[in-house]
Amino acid sequence: MQNKASTSSSQDIRIQAADGSGSFGAYLALPRGGTGPGLVLAQEIFGVNKTMRDVADYYAEEGYVVLVPDLFWRQQPDVQLGYTPDDWQRAFALYQGFDEALGMQDMQAAITALRQRSEVPGGKVGVLGFCLGGKLAYLAACRTDADVAVGYYGVGIDAALDEADRIRCKLALHVAELDGFCPPEARDRIVQTLRGRPNVEVHVYPGVDHAFARVGGEHFHRASALMAHERSVAALKSAIGPNYDLAALWDKHCEYEFGTRNVDDTMGTMVAEPYVNHIPTMTGGVGYKNLHAFYTNHFVNSNPPDTSLVPISRTVGATQVVDEMLFCFTHTTEIPWMLPGVAPTGKRVEIPLLAVIKFRGDKLYHEHIYWDQASVLVQVGLLDAALLPVAGVETARKLLDETLPSNTLLTRPRG
Template structure:
């Protein structure tokens, strides 16, 4: 997705990897490397943020030691990376980040404000950039090493700062974390998040300590901060409505896929149906979803929450079971029964495209309503779950045999 460009300083020139969004321009982010150089991992992170709508520049911050270093995080490479870290001039590194920001702002692909993102060594550089460099609208640092030794500079923070701290990070031990919390907690514009049980580099995909849940949460928090301070801002509500129109009204598979990123995925949680990647998801939409819903399928919206990177919809999903519904009732012949169920859709975006859908509903209620599950003696209900969602005055606790025992207590 990216290209290599040159960054000029008074001390010489060095290279950087530039990734741009599909629209050709966006707010700028300088991405500060880990101790392994501008390697495949850093380029992937840059491409990731470009897909989110940013123009991202990853400067070769080891250039003063050696140009073009790319290392892995294992074996001899790891030991060499530690040696490079010990040679690294932090102050010069911050100056080089400033040069990268200046270069980025001059690029036609950069539109609007600029920020800094960093991991490990880059995490501290992101913090120092927030303290020392002008026009850093937002800085985000992941498991920065040595921030506790520069807390005296925190009073100079100009923009927004987000720090992600791994609770079990050996490079940022408990006493260091305590110092960071004491110095930064409560400071305006600063957010500090600690990830329980996580070790250093929990967000490095493929790394020894990678944890997907924590990485996803940290990324969402990072995007929320960048969006709030720098944009870009998209109408997620309208984008989701258009996607649903193609799915359920016009039933146009190609148009549906066009609303999504290059490699999206859909997961209907109760039945584990959907698809991962363009080819599998299009196959699913074409043969098992878009053309496989009953003609009277109706989506009744009840609430919608719009976040920095996602939409959460609360819906009543209603249909008559007049055809086999592969994604909800796979292998079940039509029963002719009416079904009404509450459904939750969590739709994540990257930039102005849908990235994934997580869809939840009560499968037991569906099975009760089509006659495949006898609710007698079981803590499940049929259409009553939908009815009570619309009418909160309907009785509560009807499945609790012991409810009457607490009367008057």
Template sequence: MQENRATSATQHVRIQATDGSGSFNGYLAMPRSGSGPGLVLAQEIFGVNATMREVADYYAEEGYVVLVPDLFWRQQPDVELGYSPDDWQRAFALYKGFDEARGMEDMQASISALRRRPEVQDAKVGVLGFCLGGKLAYLAACRTDADVAVGYYGVGIDAALDEAGNIRCPLALHVAELDGFCPPEARERIVQALRGRTDVEVHVYPGVDHAFARVGGEHYHRASALMAHERSIAALKSAIGPHYDLAALWDKHCEYEFATRNVDDTMSTMVAEPYVNHIPTMTGGVGYEALHSFYSNHFVNSNPPDTSLVPISRTVGASQVVDEMLFCFTHTTEIPWMLPGVPPTGKRVEIPLLAVVKFRGDKLYHEHIYWDQASVLVQVGLLDPKLLPVAGVETARKLLDETLPSNSLMHRGENVD
């Protein structure tokens, strides 16, 4: 997952095995609020290593109390491997020696231990797993009392499809099309066996390989990882929460940006290391310091006094808000983020603008802002619409009134009888 300054408290806890054979370690990451739904994170074959701890911290930032149990403890406690050839060899040895039945008992013990913690809201607990843990997430949906399960590129699920009839909670599976550990025939068996079930989602990601969501890994594919994460959060939130009023959080952020124009208040609505990307001009900032500087010097106090946002539509998802609006202003001051280096022209500008706003937990993580820069340039007099297939304020007016003429650029210059 994306790097971020730590915002959760972490500790190691002991979990009692249900077969009386002892206890084992678990890494516990707490959300900033101190409470939330529970999430058991089932490890890859490399143990509870830095990658798994980073994923736990990431989901803690999303609002979950995350427990990563040491599932290799019966072979060797506290395994933490990297991804060198020697580590791979050791990891496969541990995987081959892994007692799946006992491992699932340990998964249930972890779920139960998490439910008992006072920080876990409503005793709701989900399971999230990667690689080996991806199969364990599938089996958790079949064998445990988990409230929801999400599995990434699980190895060996096709060999356990006879248990699919026992699935008792919502299940989401992320499958890599090019995964050598789940060849096409195995993938097809999984898809066909689970097709049509309202409580199961199987998402196949084209052109990607095993471990496509492991940041820094050989097969990391950012676009697929982001899409999978969005689907994972949707599945988790639907079943166990947490539930935040994302629209209200976004409205408050905009209030600080455009009404009170207070940079520190604006930043207080965001995660520790947010980013903003104005796509057409590539302006914004990545990280707290860069974004604070951008807001202070080039955005919050740089918009013309008559700037207004006219909402057209809003879509609220599990972890993001998409706003369609008109952005209106008179170009009486320089606007570095939209018209860098362009002196005020005094021209009126009205443009359709789209904001894709992503949240982590109850804090804003990023903004992707889109608009038609050509329309802006036409309206301030820097681009001649007679020379290029571009339009000015007409784009904004047609957004409000769909009955206005279509295809005028296509027919420009044609003789009309």
């Protein structure tokens, strides 16, 4: 079973070169709604391969019309390399033979072509690049009419810092601290030259190497990739959109979960392959099929009738909502996702709960839900707070009233 409403579509198109030398191919990925801001994706040295197409599809889910131009077409059209030693050798040969000036003309042609397409009604276009494309993203901020540029571990940016005064749009760069293609002295020059300039962000990721954001790659580092993606989308949205009311989307999701208790409607607010992780109990589901089964069998219809969510604070970011709340219920039914295997105790439970809700475009991608499981166990009578440094309902009460005593566990007599 798949959530077809969340899928995007793709096609291959042709773009005319500005110098009249012919045309080159490009991969075009469209968002679910068919329209959105434009995003030119500048390739790694391996061509418009599966990795680049997957990245394009990913950003299409974010709401962008993504175009990946074939930048090696002047040497060899339709390069799609893998990552074997032979592929690396061929990729470096293509990189060494790449004419950067002509490549930037092709980047501008791609930007112009995308800006003129009916799928980009607002005419706003950004640039996103990796490796070779990371430098081209930097140069796009200096030499093209792009509205925003984001570059990942660009190779050779330090050699083009004399163009920094020509940066004309918002620019965000992601730099790997241990990048073998950007030694420490080059990295330091980039940081010192660009940091502090208006509309320029330079983020250095400690302990990671080149291509830390390439899923499945040797140097993939998930935590850094997630942080970089959050910053990338924030930069793109601030300049070209798209902008969605994430808080309203999350509220509608919660209405289906706890109000109408309709699993299909709940899943309809999510991407094609979402996931939910209740951190303390490791319950939830990964992928549409598993999550649908979890919601049906263990969540949506398993919460006590008097369940309520009391909002305390809300933070809305570029790609996520963070809700701080009280989760309150009387334990009159088994709650498999929170108290798996525990028969109803009839006890009243009130706990602080934190929800981190990530979106792709206007659909929920994942939920990370946190609470203090020890406090839950104390309140249902399965844990003796007198024997351990834990608290029960007091945690919820102090969240609402900060004047209640602090440090009570520190001053409690010890056995």
